[in-house]
Amino acid sequence: MLIPFLIMLREGIEAALIVGIVASYLQQSGRQSLMPAVWVGVLLAVALSLFAGAGLQLLAAEFPQKQQELFEGVVGLVAVVMLTSMVFWMRKTARSIKGQLHASIDRALVSADGPGWALIGMVFLAVAREGLESVFFLLAIFQQSRGWEAPVGALAGIAVSVAIGYGLYSGGVRLDLRRFFRLTGLFILLVAAGLLAGVLRKFHEAGLWNHLQQVLFDMGETLPMDSPVGAVLSGLLGYQSAPVLGEGLVYVLFLAVTVFLFLRPMPPASLQAATR
Template sequence: MNANFLIALREGLEVSLVIGFLLITLIQSKKNHLIKSVIYGTIFGVIVSIFAGFFLFSTFGDLNANLEHTIEGIIQLIAALLIFYFVYWLSGQSSINISDKLKSEVKIKDNNFSLFLMASVFVIREGLELVLFVLSNAQTIEFVGMIAILLGILTAILIAYLFIKTTINLNIKVIFTLLGILLIFFGGKVFTEGIFSFVDASSLVEQIVYYAFVVISLFVLFKNNILSFFKK
């Protein structure tokens, strides 16, 4: 499965859920006059993220080979750490906790500008994370990669819609866990490439580091299940 699709799905899902919860809360609170501010803020955030992406991609491409190699290695390590943090955070969450966390992002204010700013900042934050992840997988920045990102975002919107409409029937923890498993293997790849962009090593050592990242991350993700199994 295309790594860009998974990354866009992960980031797009969180944005879609938060913006969706925000719109639903406004409707339930009978504050429909504030909905436009959220929509405009979301659109503004998407536009800023797109321009930031183009700027970073073009800047990245204009660097000399040595500097580009160094920056790519740093970005890959940061991306791997972000994936590990997501796995660590997910390991301690239930579906209820995840929903509460997402809903906690929604702080309703009777102010058009505040809602516009909140929506745009949240979208830009996640958009920049998406750009960072895609840059860490720089060799896939091409037409197919862009299509994969678009499909990932559209899939995220669909899942968020289904989750909000059928909260009881759709287990968001399962979706995030499946994403976490798939992202762990991508994280192992960029972590290994990031480290060995600075250090020379044999292919065997690279394989050991890759599988170490994957195994440790999978253990962290399922540590509660593993510990409860041995306690029985």
């Protein structure tokens, strides 16, 4: 429940931040009449995300067992790629996202097709990116956790992000976004490492990967996965009571590379470009 909550909280705050910046800029420039176009873009992005999620879920249900394992592995791999790219994209653009959105709004307002349609397209693309990332992540999580906790956690994360987004827009909530995205970025990399190890497991069950299957250790009696602590560690860190060599290598190598790249200081040229 905690992982879907935190991921959807972050994704929701990113989307709310985008909508809030657009709304504030329109208000400051005296173009509040274009706000309906912003909400149309948001609703279209939400609809696309919901249809994509439902379509992928229905598609998976039609597959035989081995093909379903392969499909779940592919969905998990896409989720890992999208989550990781989202973390590094926000790390690079967090300082400049406001200026970039203002420039996009200015271009939309002078569009030959009319400012309303251009603004709908701009908001739709920005919010749909967050929505589709969420869809692939939630599908990967729901495939690993079949209970009610994951959907409830995701809905709670969305609800809290909407409240925080409104608070940021109205000025009633102060949030250190740089620290927030940094801490949640590290958390997401941990989650992505667990998902990637799970992808290798799915590919093995689908018959595509049969190497490095030696069991590293077995803590099934000491810390079983169905115990309270084991369930929490499994959800947060991808813990397996009897991991195999391939999964362990993938987990450690992914974290070593991504955490090093995430924590290292940004080059001076990139930092100057991000603050513009």
